[in-house]
Amino acid sequence: MTDFTPIGIVRSPFRTAGAPPFQSSFSRVEGTVEVFPEYQEGLASIGGFSHLILLSHFDRAERRALTELPLSDGQAEHGIFATRHYNRPNPIGISYVSLTRVEGGLLHVTGMDLLDGTPVLDIKPYIPEFDSIPHAVTGWVSAKHIERIRETSILAENALSADRRGL
Amino acid sequence: MTDFTPIGIVRSPFRTAGAPPFQSSFSRVEGTVEVFPEYQEGLASIGGFSHLILLSHFDRAERRALTELPLSDGQAEHGIFATRHYNRPNPIGISYVSLTRVEGGLLHVTGMDLLDGTPVLDIKPYIPEFDSIPHAVTGWVSAKHIERIRETSILAENALSADRRGL
Numbered sequence: 182m183t184d185f186t187p188i189g190i191v192r193s194p195f196r197t198a199g200a201p202p203f204q205s206s207f208s209r210v211e212g213t214v215e216v217f218p219e220y221q222e223g224l225a226s227i228g229g230f231s232h233l234i235l236l237s238h239f240d241r242a243e244r245r246a247l248t249e250l251p252l253s254d255g256q257a258e259h260g261i262f263a264t265r266h267y268n269r270p271n272p273i274g275i276s277y278v279s280l281t282r283v284e285g286g287l288l289h290v291t292g293m294d295l296l297d298g299t300p301v302l303d304i305k306p307y308i309p310e311f312d313s314i315p316h317a318v319t320g321w322v323s324a325k326h327i328e329r330i331r332e333t334s335i336l337a338e339n340a341l342s343a344d345r346r347g348l
Numbered sequence: 349m350t351d352f353t354p355i356g357i358v359r360s361p362f363r364t365a366g367a368p369p370f371q372s373s374f375s376r377v378e379g380t381v382e383v384f385p386e387y388q389e390g391l392a393s394i395g396g397f398s399h400l401i402l403l404s405h406f407d408r409a410e411r412r413a414l415t416e417l418p419l420s421d422g423q424a425e426h427g428i429f430a431t432r433h434y435n436r437p438n439p440i441g442i443s444y445v446s447l448t449r450v451e452g453g454l455l456h457v458t459g460m461d462l463l464d465g466t467p468v469l470d471i472k473p474y475i476p477e478f479d480s481i482p483h484a485v486t487g488w489v490s491a492k493h494i495e496r497i498r499e500t501s502i503l504a505e506n507a508l509s510a511d512r513r514g515l
Contacts, residue, residue: 185440204477216429224427231483247390271355302438306430317475319475
């Protein structure tokens with residue numbers, strides 16, 4: 182067993198399971214990361230980075246599954262380590278958000294794909310030479326699956342806009 | 349506090365702190381991930397992916413720092429969340445490894461940058477449409493810093509080869 186203590190919390194407009202876009206890369210939704218006072222010293226010189234990696238705890242994942250119907254494909258189960266589903270043995274999420282402004286311990290970001298109140302375990306700067314592998318081959322995940330994820334993310338944003346207009 | 353239980357363990361030729369390359373992207377070193385029997389069902393259909401994301405626990409990180417001298421730059425401290433140093437409040441590492449072969453619960457990979465025995469918390473498939481941001485801007489991290497990381501990684505590999513030859 183390994184104990185981690187959250188260093189901050191996500192503030193997002195998404196409050197119910199299933200509401201957020203499936204991937205931060207397809208989200209233009211704004212949100213904030215509130216870094217707790219005792220960790221704010223760790224934010225020094227973060228302002229120069231355009232993108233941050235958030236490691237978060239999917240604290241409202243319902244179960245810890247070994248196989249799962251992927252969010253993009255209700256037809257066939259895959260091993261959980263071959264999917265990005267949140268029902269994982271260790272429900273740790275990776276989000277890549279665009280940093281728009283730092284205001285003390287508050288990081289204003291776009292690309293939100295997390296539920297409001299999600300605990301943040303770590304923040305790392307995104308560095309393309311370390312993190313970007315444009316040529317990676319994606320196994321069972323086809324262009325069609327990715328397009329479905331993109332479409333679902335747009336629907337999630339539209340639902341949010343409708344909700345804000347009281348529709 | 350959030351409890352996680354490792355789902356596997358890294359086998360690598362690196363046994364002492366400071367020996368591994370600083371980033372998996374600059375490493376050509378081979379290693380394996382041994383997924384524990386009770387989690388091996390989660391590997392179904394992982395074989396088609398060329399690259400995997402490993403989330404690991406830097407279990408031999410010495411301290412949990414809020415500022416740190418980056419590995420690429422001994423001159424100036426930066427906030428820990430603006431660096432990729434392993435001495436983090438929650439010492440969780442991200443490695444991107446190339447998957448070469450799956451043998452039951454054993455994943456043969458290249459791009460090893462972890463110490464032998466490092467606990468693995470999660471494995472996710474790398475999907476460029478989700479994970480690759482080639483245009484991200486890297487703040488204080490200059491081309492010179494990245495070049496230094498690359499050079500240090502080559503030195504780490506050379507040291508390993510020399511060690512194997514008994515030099």
